[in-house]
Amino acid sequence: MMKRRDSIKTMILGSIGASMSLKSCITSEDKIVLDQVWKYSYGRTQDELKWDYKVLTGKFFSETELLTIEKIANIILPPNNYGSIQDAGVVELFEIIAKDFSTPAHNEYGEKVLRRGLIVFNELSNALYNKDIIECSEKEIKSIFDDIAFNDNEDDHLQEAIRLFAVYRGMVLTGYFTSEIGIKDLGYKGNTPNVWDGVPEEILKDYSVSYDQEWISRCVDQSKRNDIAEWDEDGNLLT
């Protein structure tokens, strides 16, 4: 089986021209891409690697747009002890999703939803303050958000902005809580080998539920999990 790094190299070579030698055609720019794709090691197939390559190269948002997203994202979720929007890679996620959600099924999500959001937010800031979001103070931006961040505003003119803001809020929070610092902040304790032996006693006490003896008497005895299972002929476990 082809090793991952080799297969990525082959892929990049393939995209440039198979006849050239590795040395002559891997440019420094390709190298950056190679490292970028390599950063994500999560069991991809060849076709998926090709897609990732496509998504991780090229540029969707302009620098100004990215800075605007960063500014908005930091107000939607300000930093705390665990870290910031930048630490959580939220702005990069916007850029990646804009290129990733580009299949016909996604209906030009990057253009029609993510970029559209920036256009609409800028329209609002221009109407109120005669400047783009990027030039607004935090206080000015918050005054705009106060109108579009809540679902109970029924103002017809603001419905599109409200819908788009909900997407930005969703992206920011999902980006944060799927990042390393966000998951620490949430406190999630799993995704690691362990031995489940039921709900901790003190937790059971907090709720109006308990284990019934008949049920758990038949559950796994974790001290015997390594003993190879044997049964009698009626299916009663002997070990």
Added chain:
Amino acid sequence: MEIIKSKKEYDVIVVGSGAGGGMATKILSDAGINVALVESGPYFDPANPDQQTQLKWPWESPRRGAGTNRAFGDFHMSYGDWSLDGEPYSSVEGTDFKWWRSRMLGGRTNHWGRISLRFGPRDFKSKDFDGLGENWPISYDDIKPYYDKLDKLVGVYGTKENMFNEPDGFFLPPPKPRLHELFYIKGARKSNVKVMPSRLSVLTKRINNERGICFYCGQCDRSCSVYGDFSSSSCLVIPSLKGGMVDLYVNSMVNEVITDKNGRATGVSFINKENGKDYKIKGKIVVLAASACATARILLNSKSNAHPNGLGNSSNLIGKYLHDSTGAGRGVFIPELINRKIYNEDGVGGMHVYSPWWLDNRKLDFPRGYHIEVGGGMTLPQYGIGWNPNDFNKFFGLRTGGYGDSLREDVKKYYGSTVYLSGRGEAIPLKENYCEIDPESKDKYGVPVLRFRYKWSDYEYKQAKHMHDTFEEIAYNMGGIPLGSKPTKEDNYGISVPGEIIHEVGTTRMGNDPKTSVVNKYERLHDVDNVYVVDAAPFVSQADKNPTWTIMALSWRTSEHIINELKRQNV
């Protein structure tokens, strides 16, 4: 066109390496029979770091696991889902069917829920009870010894319950319920719904020294790198390859069974997806296990003078009686479960408790039952978490939406407070529900593709309605609030699109009469004595059980039959 022929003749060619094909490969090769296993996807081993997704964190994916490439997210272990590039299918106007295809060694057994339920005595003879559908030509007693052997070989946890139609087996002990499952138990019991430990093929205890034991990461859908759950590739195919009797062909798409002038099979032809070339290999026996619809497609595309409308299709029934499980589901918010103290409750990769069918259909307005699956808990965050951070505020008369630090607290407050109830029910197989060859369309390899025609009947709609009534009752009885609104008749009672539950069966149904069935009780084509079908295509009905355990038990039984036939040199 260049066709590459191999001179070697195999005893048996097995097409497809999922539950049925993997089992046949193991049983046949263990008996010293020479097997060619032909798989349309690549080699797959979850222990290979280049393929593994188990224990990955969401940030290890650039899109945080979003479902762009894989319908159930980046870490889900299925190469392929309801759509594959260059391999289309269609539905007759006014109908809809979604066809899942996992193209990889082990097929769908790498991603399935590991729910391993035996069919009960009634499930094989449902027509005797309600006059609908057709009885199987075999009974529970015919298949019981194979279920027993399967339990011991593969491993399944559960408990003895002495219920007539939920037969007990050789069980490993189940894991203790999680907190939200204790809420479910309470709610179900109050609603007079039977609830018991689930039955999943996950090793809560060692069964041999080749496979590891479950370490409770909750990710069976990513396929276990220590083989603590069952998948055909990990537990049947890869071990079989060590025996020296199996030649494995990967990335090899079988498009046709080759026959001689008398109409007997002599081998298969396939397209090598890496070089695009056509190959032919020879075998004394062909065993199809490509999945119910793919097997039907291969047979229907295998036309010859002896079999003008497809191999084994003298009954014109190949593709007919296609049926999937019904499905409906509802989320439930449990206010008591807000602001949870956090601990690791990943558990096994699925539910620890469930409800088997508990009612008597003679007293109901629909003929067949369903079981209820339970999901929830403080699960690994993935793309989508926090999207509607405080929607549940509405249940407390608070505003929803907003921005700022409070959102962070909202996400934490509601984390792990939702329970999901899902019904999976039995549909009545109908001749009018089928797949057939689409005369208009071919895939990128030039092979004619399938067109589906599938509509639920009133039986299924009424069953889905009953599911939703039950979900609501249980929701309130577990102290919860059902989310969204209950689907009405106009919403088709929220029933799944056929194919969505990924339990499609029945396209070459089994029977004693060659006029009303395609294969006999040993899953052999009535028309051809050396072609067998060991996936879910021979199912006469699929019960309210997941099909995998029955696919494997039948495949084992058929494999023993093939061994005997080869010994007696009948084929």
